[in-house]
Amino acid sequence: MKIYNTLINKKEEFVPVENGKVKMYVCGPTVYNYFHIGNARPLIFFDVVKNFFEYIGNEVTLVRNVTDIDDKLINRSLEEKIPVSEIAEKYTKAFFADCKALEINPADHHPRATEYIGEMIELIKQLEEKKYAYEVNGDVYFSVSKVEKYGKLSGKKLEDLQAGARVEANKQKKHPADFTLWKRAKPNEPKWTSPWGDGRPGWHTECVVMSRKLLGGTFDIHGGGIDLIFPHHENEIAQAEATNNKKLANYWMHNGYLNIEGEKMSKSLNNFFTARDILKKYNAEAIRFFFLSKHYRSPIDFNENIIKESSQAVKNFYNTIKNADYLTIRNNELEYSEIHLKHKNNFTTAMNDDFNTAKAISVLFDITKAYNKTKDPAFIHLLIELGNVLGFFLDLDVKLSNDLSDISSELIELFINYRNRLKKEKNWEMADAIRNDLKKMGIVLKDTPEGTDWSIEK
Numbered sequence: 001m002k003i004y005n006t007l008i009n010k011k012e013e014f015v016p017v018e019n020g021k022v023k024m025y026v027c028g029p030t031v032y033n034y035f036h037i038g039n040a041r042p043l044i045f046f047d048v049v050k051n052f053f054e055y056i057g058n059e060v061t062l063v064r065n066v067t068d069i070d071d072k073l074i075n076r077s078l079e080e081k082i083p084v085s086e087i088a089e090k091y092t093k094a095f096f097a098d099c100k101a102l103e104i105n106p107a108d109h110h111p112r113a114t115e116y117i118g119e120m121i122e123l124i125k126q127l128e129e130k131k132y133a134y135e136v137n138g139d140v141y142f143s144v145s146k147v148e149k150y151g152k153l154s155g156k157k158l159e160d161l162q163a164g165a166r167v168e169a170n171k172q173k174k175h176p177a178d179f180t181l182w183k184r185a186k187p188n189e190p191k192w193t194s195p196w197g198d199g200r201p202g203w204h205t206e207c208v209v210m211s212r213k214l215l216g217g218t219f220d221i222h223g224g225g226i227d228l229i230f231p232h233h234e235n236e237i238a239q240a241e242a243t244n245n246k247k248l249a250n251y252w253m254h255n256g257y258l259n260i261e262g263e264k265m266s267k268s269l270n271n272f273f274t275a276r277d278i279l280k281k282y283n284a285e286a287i288r289f290f291f292l293s294k295h296y297r298s299p300i301d302f303n304e305n306i307i308k309e310s311s312q313a314v315k316n317f318y319n320t321i322k323n324a325d326y327l328t329i330r331n332n333e334l335e336y337s338e339i340h341l342k343h344k345n346n347f348t349t350a351m352n353d354d355f356n357t358a359k360a361i362s363v364l365f366d367i368t369k370a371y372n373k374t375k376d377p378a379f380i381h382l383l384i385e386l387g388n389v390l391g392f393f394l395d396l397d398v399k400l401s402n403d404l405s406d407i408s409s410e411l412i413e414l415f416i417n418y419r420n421r422l423k424k425e426k427n428w429e430m431a432d433a434i435r436n437d438l439k440k441m442g443i444v445l446k447d448t449p450e451g452t453d454w455s456i457e458k
């Protein structure tokens, strides 16, 4: 198997630390908000990475942390006038609920940063003893100039970072790229006692401590979005190697950006969608298909047409499965012959090549075509077996027996079209009646300049 390793900027053969075992750490959410649709990409992709490693016979340990103390949480707590711990609790719960709705398997460990503060203080103490850290007025910084190869993951150079530093840069730091290990608490902020006074750990320290604690000195894969390469992952490497001179992880995997209709997602552009928003209109498998139909390292553009196409593609798979009467044939003992194994081999070859899920999905299409031609039920078994690796067609019993959701969304769209025609004819009374009747059923319409949106009120 080949994996693209950001550390060397090319694909290389994957060799686990321990044969047959794969240990992975993927940076998880900072729980100050509902996560946005871009954040769903690493969640879905690394879910598939884990499934595939298991499918080819490995025992996988996946750790996905929860950052429950951070400036963003503190700011949110000031805005909402709710204690930080309550903000963390609220959005941690929401995170798990949204992951479940997206049909993402739970990780093996979900460490919360606040449960490891003692270990974080220990790490900072070690860095201080080894002269990698210095304290100024209760803040502790990591001195990047002490690291010989600082920038080896991101390719950044210290001189360039110095030159690019902003004028208002923090005067306490010896070098503008020095990063915070421990932050002194301001009044009314959450705080823990430390040798440098009351405060809290920095984000980069949180992940290095939790990953090493749960996966050991050097583990196999560290993953996350491309935006985490610098400074977050660079700084994790710097701390890890400064303390024990060992690599933190052997392979660094990063997924590409998500754009919305060609633009970067941002609150100011008013194109910010949470995964929750999208799940109101499209099901988990349509969203999964959308992400997996593109290679994980490529940027991906989210727009209404593509997600509709994804939704249709998933529906087509389900139609094939239903027409094959899967619930009846599923227990038939069927053996794969050479032709089935050829498709299976195409699938694993695609996945072994740096998780080429786009190609793997095209194999699912090939299998569907082969089924339609031959009506050989073994193709349906294979379609579901390989689809499951990508996270499709799970809980088929439930899904095939409660298959009303697609029809209901089509019916709602139909009502919206009629209502729009009534509005054009200035028949406000009927148009309002449709809206009010749908509201009574928990379906809320919202008129926007681009058309009418709908959502299910929960």
Ligand SMILES: [Zn+2]
Residues within 6 Å of the ligand: 026, 027, 028, 207, 232
């Ligand atoms: Zn992290």
